[in-house]
Amino acid sequence: MKMPAKPNERQYRSLSVPLVARAEPDDVSAEKRIDSEFYVEGYASTFNDPYVLFEDYDGFEYTEVISPDAFRDADMSDVIMQFDHTGKVFARISNGTLIVEPDEHGLFIAADLSRSQAARDLYEEIQSGLITRMSWAFTVAADEYDRETHTTTITRVKKVFDVSAVSLPADPNTEISARNLLDGEIEQSRKELARRNRALAIARATLAIAKSRKV
Incomplete structure (x- = not known):
């Protein structure tokens, strides 16, 4: 069944897929997408990979999955990279320091963190393993809900606002926004x-x- 999407309500999701820094590619088939000594890459989202949003008071687990077609018409014209979705901008699409695009696995991101001292500091924290996860902020254009499995499928993303390195694997906004949805x-x-x-x-x-x- 289709659920009424809430296109103006910003959603936040974080995954366990690691954000990594690479000085050089691990092998010849894994070329860096941006030529930079301060290069990081990862996935903000994965496709057809259900994850638990939250568990309610009755013990029901509510899950979500992203459709491979979800980003077909999404506005990703000037996504920015931040830390915990606030503060400084470390990279952005419009100046060529950020790539955000769907591939066969999910929403891939690659960033050049060389343009400011704050960005280089973030690179060092990622490289040292202090920062290891990503989150993304977006609005929903269309989704479907299966009452039997308590699973929401996001079929269309309206806009991607930012991709963020995060201090904790789970964004506290995830459960709040999911409950509202x-x-x-x-x-x-x-x-x-x-x-x-x-x-x-x-x-x-x-x-x-x-x-x-x-x-």
Whole structure:
């Protein structure tokens, strides 16, 4: 079923896929996309790879998956790279220091972190393993929700605002924005669970009465 997308609500997601710094390519088939001594690359998102957004009070896990076609019409005209989605801009598409593009695996990013001292400092932190993960900020154009599996599929991304190196693997905004996106569906799932529990209780009571009469 289709859910009403909230195109003006900015969403945040972070993955366990590492952000890495490479001085030289690991092999000849892995050329750097930007010629820089301060080069980093990684994936902000992966396709067809369900991840848990959050678990509600009833123990249900709500998952999300990104469709390979999600970025087909997305506005990625001037994405910037930040740290924790705030503050300084370390790289951006418009000046050629940032690449953000979908490939067969997901939303690939590559950045040249040489244009400022702050950017070079971030490169050193990534290279030393202090910063290891990425997050991205976006708005949704279209999505679908499967009530049986509690899975949202993002079928269209409207706009990508930034890709950020993050201090923690899980962005605290992820659960908040996901809950807002699924607010009506969570309530519907709870009502459906209550209905099923009532039906099960009635069936058990009916069975118990029938057994007692036979005795």
